[in-house]
Amino acid sequence: MGTHKEGGATTFWSYVLNLPLSSNSIVSWKFCYLVHKILRDGHRNVIPGNLEASDETLEKEAGSDMNKVEANQAKSTTPAGQCRLMPLIPLIQDCSFLYHFSVRLLFKLHSISPDVLLGHRERFRDLFMSLTQFFDKAREMEFFKTFIQIPDLPDAPPNFLRAAALAEYKKPVVVMPNEEHHEEEEDVEPQPEFREASQIPQVRYIVVRGHVTLKFHHFLSNQYYLEMENDSLKRELDVLxxxxxxxxxxxxxxxxxxxxxxxxxxxxxxxxxxxxxxxxxxxxxxxxxxxxxxxxxxxxxxxxxxxxxxxxxxxxxxxxxxxxxxxxxxxxxxxxxxxxxxxxxxxxxxxxxxxxxxxxxxxxxxxxxxxxxxxxxxxxxxxxLAQKLQEEQFCLLQCAVVEAEGIILDAVAKLDDPIHVRCISSPDYLVNRAEITLNSIDKMQQSHLAYLGNSNDASGLLRAVTQFSHLAADTIVNGSATSHSAPVDQANYLTDSCRDCANNCLQFLKDLKIQASLQRADPSAIRYTVQRILAVGQDLRPKGHDVLKEELGSMVDKEMLATSTAIEEAVLRMDEILSQAKKDNTGVKLEVNQNILGSCSDLMKAVHMLVTAATDLQKDIVEGGRGAATVTEFYAKNSRWTEGLISASKAVGWGATQLLDSADRVVGEKGTYEELIACSHEIAASTAQLVAASKVKADRNNKKLNTLQQASRHVNDMAAVVVTSTKHGQQQISDHGLMDFSGMSLIKLKKEEMEAQVKVLQLESQLEQERVRLGELRKRHYELGVSEDGGDGIDSFPPPPPPTLLDSTAVPQHIQSGGVYAAELIRLVSEAFPNTGEPAM
Structure with missing residues (x-):
């Protein structure tokens, strides 16, 4: 400030001449620092002279090394160390501007002749690495963080051969938190002023304040120099x-x-x-x-x-x-x-x-x-490595447990799903699932003990948990489906047992997922609830049959023939409905009806092929398994398998009739699209029941069994096509009939909104009443089905509710509905356990 006021540094030099610069090293160091500061921030006329130096002066100065500041282990916590480090602040400022000037100059030179500048690039790279190291060391010292913000240099020097790198280059800016900027008046001649004697005390006050500030950072730099000393000793050891x-x-x-x-x-x-x-x-x-x-x-x-x-x-x-x-x-x-x-x-x-x-x-x-x-x-x-292996094994176990929890939660969600109310399952199949689940619980307990003994291998427990989760979810879903057709008390008890089983499964899986509770994980509660479900399923088994065993053989042939005939008639009737729809409808409605009826007709043809394949396989089974006995004796000997065939064939015929009626009502605008979707689900589930019943006695290498399995897959695909075309058609009709509310007023919109809310409440109340009514119908159907199954002769197509199973695992969207996925699930289970139980009824 004084140099700007008097237009030069005359006062400064007059006082400097009387200082003991040659005898006092501290005073000399402070003098050098003040000279550097004045040269940077002082008036332009601060020092007369030039930059010339003799050879003796250069040789004398070449022996002095500025790195002695670091070699002397200057401490920023001592006055001497602070005095040594303070002059580095203007040095950092100068380095920033010199670096910026060098980069701009090299980019300018490379734009003219880059081929001859290899030496410049190499020297700049060395200077860049030195400057980066200097900035990094200075940045680590707490002393400089108070007075200056050191800029960050890039990880690598700029690529001068690429012209676009100039646009990416950022100038390093040094920020002084308490810097005061003084503007120099270049055009005005300095006027002589009276130099007050108070300027020197002001400079001394600034120096004293700097010393006090430096002492404040005493404790911040001890650790840094200790680390430097340690690194120096290591380097000396490497050199020695x-x-x-x-x-x-x-x-x-x-x-x-x-x-x-x-x-x-x-x-x-x-x-x-x-x-x-x-x-x-x-x-x-x-x-x-x-x-x-x-x-x-x-x-x-x-x-x-x-x-x-x-x-x-x-x-x-x-x-x-x-x-x-x-x-x-x-x-x-x-x-x-x-x-x-x-x-x-x-x-x-x-x-x-x-x-x-x-x-x-x-x-x-x-x-x-x-x-x-x-x-x-x-x-x-x-x-x-051993710890990492154990952690990876436990992480895999956690992933398997999370997946198992998702499967169990999905099964629990089916208990309250209104769509699941339409699904039923036989007590025999529930007993079979419960017994297999008990076996899987024993295997999982053994695998758990093995994993506790050797935590480096969790493969056995992973397989056991995966198998247990699927079987437990299957048992819960089939238990819920069995309760839909059971008496009220037993149905409630079975539903509660399924919920308890799910809760115990989730608690056991939670214990497996946490390291702290892994030791005390015990599936005893799951075993107890599954045994309760097994006991209820055994109590719900039918106690007797009115049909004589001698009549079973003829009933099988009649039911299979009646089912085939009904499907053929349904195909013909479907063609008639399609022809009538072409006459009565036009535009979008005609396109939708053609797609839906075409997919329904393809589904009927696929079901007919499956029934034909099942009939051929059944005859092959009878011829290969009866030996010297007659066909009637073979059916009588395998009465339960025969009853399964009869029930499955009745369900297929009934499903075909319902699909035909629903398609007729939809085309005549008397039914809903949901009826078609539900009927396609029921047909897929019924055919899956027929396939499962036919596979029980079949040889795994039988060619007709492969034909039946291919026909079953084709039925599932056609059912998925019916669902897709129905939903697509429904979307087309709804999109075509969207209302335009742009011309309505506020009062009109409010009125329409209230009417829509009233209609929604009415439909919700009606839906709840229909659910209660459906439950009572299923209970009554179960009570009558036990006493009337096959007693009064053979009706063409009695309307028993067709058997379905809900999915317990994630499946593709186009087959995720209950009936289609149930068919695929029964097919997979029958292939894995061909002789372990009967299919769902």
Missing amino acids: KPELQIIKNEAQRCVTELKAQVNRLEAEVEEQRTHKQMAIVENEHLRMEVEALRSTNVANIGAQIGFKEADGESSDVSMHGTQLNNTLAGLQVEKEGLLRMIREQEAELKTLRQQTHLQQSSLEQERQRSSMELGGLHAQLQQQ
Whole structure:
């Protein structure tokens, strides 16, 4: 602020000249920080001079390293550390602008000639990584979080070769929370002002306030520098390991060289010793010759001359021996020097060996410690893998339990479903389902105990839970269907038992789903409720039959023939209704009636094919199973199977008649589309009952059985087509007849709304009354059916309610209705358990 007021930094420099900058390091550091601050935020005329520097100045300054701030472990909690870290704030600001300028400049250069800028890109990448590391370290320190907001750089440097990257580039902005921006007036000449003496105390106040703020962050940076010290020690350890290996290799090399040098010196000493021995022997030989000559030199000159010559030779030999002695003395001295050198080298070698041994010991200890850590990590990894396997197995068990809960809840929902009121089931089939469910409960309990013993394998419990959920839901649905045709007291008791069974199943599955309650999960309550349902089903079994066993054979043939005849007549009648509809209707109504009647006619033809296939299979069963007995005796012997065939054939014929009547009423606009849907469901369920009854005694490899199964699938498909075409036609009629309320007034709309509400309430009341009436009709039908089943001869098509079963699992939408899915369910159950019980009646 002072530099802007006086238009320069004259006052600042006048005070700086009197400061002890060369003797006080703290004052010097603060001076550098203030100079940097003034250069960034002060007036433009803050410092005179230029950017020139001599070579001596550069060499002198090159030895100083700014990283000493980090090496000295500057603490932001101490005044000295805060003083060292404060100048980094303007440095961060400068780095942000320099980075932005460099990126823009490189993009500009790459737009001209990018091929020659490889070196620039490499240098920029190195600077980018250094700047990112500097920003990351500064960002981790609590000291800087108070004074400056450090910008985030991207994970990778910009791609200068792609021009579109410039649009994606974002300028890094440094934010100072308490920064005051001063505008410089460039066009106005600075006017001389009186410099008040209060500016210096103001600067000192700012510095003191900064110190107080820095002391406030004392405790925030201790952890950071401890972590840095730990990382530094780790890096030193990583650096020392290679150096230790290098020292070990160098010591080994020195030992090898010293051994080679010792061997060479020993060989030279041995050679000199050999030369010395040879010289001594030669000297002794010459001396002996001289003595011999002296003894023989008696009287002649020749002898004297010879003696003189010998004496001269002896002198020469003596001189030669003297020389050899000198040489030997020199060699001895050299040998002693070499031995002394060898001893020194051996001592040095011993020292190196000791150092190497110590280093090897430390390395061995490090290796053992690493091995122990590796073993601990391996054991921990094995434990984690085992824990993860157990968690995955329990997660799979939870998924299976959730799916099982959905199946049970779906079965419970059928108990209160008004559509389910039309469905009934025989007590025999209920008893069969309950017995199979009890067996599945035992298997599930065994699998539960096995899983508690070995939590790494939950496959057995998964299969047991899945099978149990389907069988339990099947038992609940069939128990509810059986109660629809039972007496009031038994029906209520059976319904309550089914609800209790469902609640116990859900509680057991809930215990299985939670880890804490997995140990105490017990299916005993489920077993008790299923046994209650089994007891009620056994009590509801018919006590006797009025039809003689001898008449069963003829009744089967008559019922099958009557059913086939009725279906053929229904097909012909359906064609007549279709022809009449073409004459009486036009437009959308004609299209809808054609689609519905066509699908109904196809369904009748499919049912006729199925009845024909069932008749052929029944004859094949009788011929293959009666042996030497007659047909009548075979039917009498298998009376329950025969009664099932009779009941199924009656239900099929009755369903065909009802479908024909419903189609006639719908075309004549006297019936509803729901009647057709219900009749198609009943026909599919009745044919499924007929298929199940026929399959009980059939051989699994019988070709006619395969034909019957294909015909059953075709009937299910045609029934689904009838439902789909009926719903589609109903939607077309409703869409065609939509009212237009755009011209009605507010009062008219309110009146129409009230009338619609009154009609809805009336229809709901009527629906409730019809439900009660339907229940009473079914109770009465059950009471009469036990006493009148087959007693007064054979009627063509008595109207007993056709048997159906509701679905207990999720099925496709086009076959999700009760009758069609019930047929498919009976077919699957009959294939899985061909001789375990009778189909639903």
